[in-house]
Amino acid sequence: MKQLNRWIAMGLLMLGVVFVVWGCAPYQKEEESPRTQAFESGEAEGAGKKGPKIGVSIYRYDDEFMRLYRLELKQYLEETYQAEVVMRNAGGDQEEQNRQMEQFIAEGCDGIIINPVEVQAAGRLADSASQAGIPLVFINREPGEEEQSRWKERKMAVSSVGTDSRQAGTYQGELLLEAPKKGDLNEDGTVSYAMLMGEEGNEDSRYRTEYSIKALEAGGMETEELFSGSGQWDQEKGEKLAKTALDTYGSRLEVIISNNDAMANGALKAAEEAGRIPGKDILLVGIDGLRDTVEYIKEGKMTGTVLNDHEGQARTASDILIKMLGGEEVDTAYLVDYIKITGISTFQNLEGEE
Known part of the structure; x- marks a missing residue:
């Protein structure tokens, strides 16, 4: 009888330990993504918010203007929309840029920005993004009117930001x-x-x-x-x-x-x-x-x-992409004005506007 009581006591003790350990373990939802957790914890409303993942392909990194453009693009997306920016150099190779587009899709990018190596490739790039359900903005090199009309007719989430x-x-x-x-x-x-x-x-x-x-x-x-x-x-x-x-x-x-x-x-x-x-x-x-x-x-x-206002273009492209991610309808093309610089006074005025 004493032996039986000893076994019962040990069993109760072990059961208590199990309940204590189980009670201390963190509760997790099996199918909950990190982004969902961030929103439910309230982080999405503050500085720690995790924004969309944006893939960006630039036709060549050694172009000085596009260097300034991509730096502004990355900074603005990160600071304004807390985006994760995946930046790629196409190196002047359209086939490489096509591969980068497929990588952006495979990696689960929410939106894509493309500075095309060849404007003639815009149709293929637009189709790839549209078929994957990912909004796309072309920058700096604007696809022709016929291609833009196709986006509108087929209600594709594709736009472009450039200059005249x-x-x-x-x-x-x-x-x-x-x-x-x-x-x-x-x-x-x-x-x-x-x-x-x-x-x-x-x-x-x-x-x-x-x-x-x-x-x-x-x-x-x-x-x-x-x-x-x-x-x-x-x-x-x-x-x-x-x-x-x-x-x-x-x-x-x-x-x-x-x-x-x-x-x-x-x-x-x-x-x-x-x-x-x-x-x-x-x-x-x-x-x-x-x-x-x-x-x-x-x-x-x-x-x-x-x-050639790289800052204005980069911010416009970012804003348009975010609008499309939110389900808003946008135009197929946006133009940012050029500004003449003729002397010190003109440049000082520009600096004062920054």
Whole structure:
């Protein structure tokens, strides 16, 4: 009997231990995600909120303008929407960007932002995102109107944020019209220029080239193209093209118009090495508003540039994507205005707005 009582006591003791251990264990819902836990715990309402996972693919990291753009994009998404940003470099390879799109989908990204390597690939990229039910925003390189119409007709959660390159080109022409002698430095009645273009076949390059000259001619100036070439948006290539133009045409060359600031900075170096005095016996204009270029404007070496507002574009793209994630309808395209920068006072005004 004593032995039986001893076994009963031991059994009760063990049962008590089990209840104590079970009672101290944390309760977990088996199918609850970390994000759901964050919302239920109230973290989603505060600084610790975990926002959406956003995949971003940039056509090339070595493009200075896109470097500024992607840094602003990442910072704004993280600080404003507590997003987890997955940033990828396509390295100028469309096939690589296609793979990155598939990776974003496989990794469960909530939204995607693409700076396309080739605008012609926009349709395929849009279809991939749409089939996966993931909102997509194209940036910097805007797909054509036909493609945008397709998004609208099929009610696809796809949009684009960019600029009107015709406006940028027009502003370049106006910068020259505001310059000494309206660019006709030798006063022979004609503005003789070299044109440093971006990528061949690129819409931005085509419009910036075309409308800069249209603006000059609309302002009453005769124009003469002495030289043109594609510098692929690259500073070193722009410098080589400018050197060729300077060596070939010498003092006849009055103006170098570049489709972007990187090439304009290269042209400045070539002009100085050729013994020219930029800002006095040759005028240079660019587009983007890069910091180095603005410094050259302050020094009087560069006539002007047109600010390609990376900050405004990055924030607009982020806001549009978040709206789509919330189920809101958005337009298929949004445009952010360029801003002319012609001197120190203009730049100081810009700084004051930041």
